[in-house]
Amino acid sequence: MPRIDTHHHFVAPFYRSSLHEAGVEDAIGAALPEWSVDSALETMAALDIATAILSVSTPAATFLTDPAAAAALARELNDFAADLAVSRPDRFGFFATIPTPHLEESVREVIRSLDELSADGVVLLANAMGTYLGAEGHDALFAALDERSAVVFVHPTDLPGPRVPGIAPYVADVLLDTTRAAYLLVCNGIRSRYPHIRFILSHAGGFVPYAAHRLVGSMVGEAGRDPQQCFDELSGFYFDTAVSSTASALPSLLAFAKPGHVTFGSDWPFASLPAAQYFAQGLESYPGLDQDGRDAIDRTNALALFPRLRSTPARRPASDAALG
Incomplete structure (x- = not known):
């Protein structure tokens, strides 16, 4: 059953230029990959992806410390993605970029993106300029x-503090970054x-499925939280399989996540096509999945999050015409 890819990035030309002008030459230690609509469609064909939910990876708009500039870049990125999704709603959706940590600007862009642009959700970085997603003060x-029952795609970025020489952030830091946000x-x-x-x-x-009991123990000991509620809330997150579907990682993930809460992710183009x-x-x-289980991860679990895709064909088109 052709896939719905919930972890599929795009790198708009003007976004690459903005990063270059600001002296940002990599994303969590990885060089910015090449991207185009045609190459996205070619990758989708190779991976049997029917629909890709596009998102901007780190650093999103956080490299712009001026709130107005960050908001303007987020708007431009979301308008670009919305135009692409409107052109081919069967092939593309998008998670809107939000100019965190700037609260007023972020709320305005959430409302505009979900209410006016019909975004499929939003992408929020695990931390934005050192402020974590679960920190207090963002009600x-x-x-x-919450009012819009939004889907929020949590993507990691650089940890607050200096990088460790010899260890690119994408190797291990990103897993801790996501875990920190989930914990908070x-x-x-x-x-x-x-x-x-x-x-x-x-x-x-990140480390959540593997270390869930350790995380819950800390929540109980330090915050006095109810252990079963904490465990239920942790296992009630959705999880994508990007760069993670291996014989050693899948047992922990599938044993921990609630049924129906695992979706397919490619992480392309930051993960190369061979890697994906x-x-x-x-x-x-x-071997721990039967065909129904694989179909659920590949497609049907995502339909609960993106019901508009129920009306699209559950098959990959034989060919894609160029988008005008």
Whole structure:
């Protein structure tokens, strides 16, 4: 069953130029990859992806410290993605870029993107300029998302503090970054106060499935939280399989996540096509899944998050015409 890819990036030409002008030459230690609509469609064909939900990876708009400049870049990125999604709604959706940590600007862009541009959700970085997603003080942002039952794609970025020489951030830091955000979202009560937000954690949730009991133990000991509620909220996140569907990672993820809460992710183009194919093959060959289980991860679990795609064909077109 052709896939719905919930972790699929785009690099608009003007965004690349903006990063270059600001002296930003990599994303979490990886060189900015080439991207085009045609190459995205070619990759989707190779990976049997029917629909890709596009998102901007780190650093998004956070490299612009001026709130107005960050908001303007987010608007431009979202208008670009919306035009692409409107051109081919069967092939593309998008998560809107939000200019965090600037609260007023972020709330305005959430409302505009979801209400006017019909975004499929929003992408929020695990931390924005050192402020973590689950930190206190962002109730206006979460209230706007909760009111709209929004899908929030949580993507990691550089950890606050200097990089460790010899270890590119994308190797291990990003997994900790996602885990920190997930921990705070539960421990600080964001998940319980805003229950209508559906969060997708990148890369199988970082360390969350593997270390869930350790995380819950800390929440109970330090914040006095109810252990079963914390565990339920952690396992109630959605998780994508980007760069994570291996015989060693899948057992923890599938044992931990609630049924129906794992979606396919390629991480292209930051993960090269061969890398994405390697991890897709890991999912296809994993003996702990039957065909129904693979179909659920590839497609049907995502339909609960993006019901508009129920009306699109559950097959990959034989060919794609160039987008005008």
